[in-house]
Amino acid sequence: MHRIYVHPLPVRIWHWINAVACVMLVLTGVQIRYVGLVDVVPFRIAVVVHNWIGFVLIANFFVWFFFYLFSDKIRVYHPELNPIKYYRGNLRQLLYYGYGIFKGAPNPHHVSVYRKFNPLQSMTYQIIMLILLPIQCFTGILLWDLKRFSGMVAFFGGVRVVDTVHVLIFTVFVFYILFHAYLGTLGRTPSEKFKAMFNGFEEVEEGESADGTE
Numbered sequence: 001m002h003r004i005y006v007h008p009l010p011v012r013i014w015h016w017i018n019a020v021a022c023v024m025l026v027l028t029g030v031q032i033r034y035v036g037l038v039d040v041v042p043f044r045i046a047v048v049v050h051n052w053i054g055f056v057l058i059a060n061f062f063v064w065f066f067f068y069l070f071s072d073k074i075r076v077y078h079p080e081l082n083p084i085k086y087y088r089g090n091l092r093q094l095l096y097y098g099y100g101i102f103k104g105a106p107n108p109h110h111v112s113v114y115r116k117f118n119p120l121q122s123m124t125y126q127i128i129m130l131i132l133l134p135i136q137c138f139t140g141i142l143l144w145d146l147k148r149f150s151g152m153v154a155f156f157g158g159v160r161v162v163d164t165v166h167v168l169i170f171t172v173f174v175f176y177i178l179f180h181a182y183l184g185t186l187g188r189t190p191s192e193k194f195k196a197m198f199n200g201f202e203e204v205e206e207g208e209s210a211d212g213t214e
Contacts, residue, residue, distance in 0.1 A: 001203045001204070001205065002203070002204060003201040003202065003203055003204075004111070004112065004113060004201065004202055004204055005113070005200050005201055006111060006112070006113055006116040006196070006200070006201070006202045007116070007196060007197060007200040007201075007202075008073070008200065009200065010063075010067055011067070011073070012197055012198065012200060014060055014063055014064050014067070015197055016197070017056070017060050018057065018060055018064075021053050021056050021057045021060065022057070022173060022177060023177065024049065024050075024053050025050060025053055025054060025057065026170070026173065026174055026177065027040075028046045028047075028049050028050035028053070029050060029170055031043070031046040032046050032047060032050060033167065051144055054137070054140050054141075054144070057133075057137065058137050058141075061129070061133060061134075061137065064129065065129075072114075075114045076114055076115070076116050076117055076122075077117065077122050077125070077126060078122075086119050087119075089108070089109070089118065089119030089120075090119045090120050090123060092108040093108060093109060093118045093119055093120040093121075094120060096108055097120075097183075101186065110204065110205070111202045111204055112204070116202070128176065132169050132172060132173070135165065135169060136166065136169045136170070136173070139162050139163075139165050139166040139169075140166060142156075142162050143159075143162060143163060143166060146159060188203070
């Protein structure tokens with residue numbers, strides 16, 4: 001085994017800000033949605049905290065977006081432009097998570113500096129970060145000030161439509177957070193992946209080079 005540095009400090013800072021913000025948004029969102037049923041803090045405080053953390057999440061998104069857009073780290077999402085190989089990798093990873101892992105089969109993905117995500121992770125993260133999160137932030141801004149954005153809210157079908165979209169994506173994020181945390185326990189030890197997101201280092205087999213080749 002040897003260690004490689006695959007999680008730069010800016011990525012780790014972004015990751016943990018995002019993680020804490022998402023959990024706080026879920027908790028305050030539940031209280032706002034089910035007012036009277038869930039009353040951990042006063043409703044007004046829950047709304048204020050939810051709004052401010054939402055703006056933190058939006059700012060953090062742009063940190064992530066520009067960091068990857070203007071650095072060579074964008075390669076971790078697109079290490080190669082080969083659609084056939086990419087979707088085959090997705091299938092292999094699905095078979096591993098759904099069957100192979102329970103039989104003790106080795107993970108088909110080997111972590112390296114520019115291949116830290118397996119194809120399934122890469123696809124999922126891009127859907128989350130480039131589609132669902134922007135829509136969630138956009139609908140959240142509309143709901144934040146309905147008077148100011150009344151024309152836009154009406155254009156998209158009214159408050160009920162905007163709120164429904166916001167809640168549906170909220171539900172997706174709840175399951176995503178739980179599943180993401182579960183997948184984080186699937187390293188050689190349950191804590192290995194979590195430690196890597198603090199110190200930046202992943203352990204790889206001796207036969208693997210820093211670029212993921214054998």
